[in-house]
Amino acid sequence: MRNTMELKYVVREGEISDLHKVVALYRTVASRSGGIAREADEVTEAYVRSFIEKSLESGIILTVENPEKPDTLIAEVHTYKPGIKVFAHIFSDLTIAVHPDYQGKWIGKLLFGTLLQETISKHSEVMRVELLVRESNKRAIEFYEKFGFNIEGRLENRICDKTGKLEADIPMGWTFSACWQQV
Incomplete structure (x- = not known):
């Protein structure tokens, strides 16, 4: 699946390579503060290999290469099924990462929109996509809401930052039903 924006940024399926x-x-x-939940030293090859493999097996992984340096990624999003039968209709563990130098340039919007389009077109069994976002990340919450995600509660004191400050994680969900298309 390829999608272009201003013929500059191309979304492609991720691969183990x-x-x-x-x-x-x-x-x-x-x-960068507020980027993703993990610290830089927690981003290991084993962690990344695990989510790439799970996404390839039962979900979606999409990337955007730097058009000037194709050996470098500037954005990635992935999600996959939890692996339990009662949750077979759900994509979870969603993470989107956009290089700080490319944030605010609509790349996240392009990537996330493509993810939801692929969910609808290639994964008809998936009726729900869910994610967690830090309460202080208002920009991300607004971003997800623009795509139809709803705030579904608060997980109080779930995050403890480097300074020891506690904050809530906000569960958000997007529901798609084929029935809605017929209305």
């Missing part, structure tokens, strides 16, 4: 590129991207994003 992207391992080192994803590690580099995640370490860069993790080194």
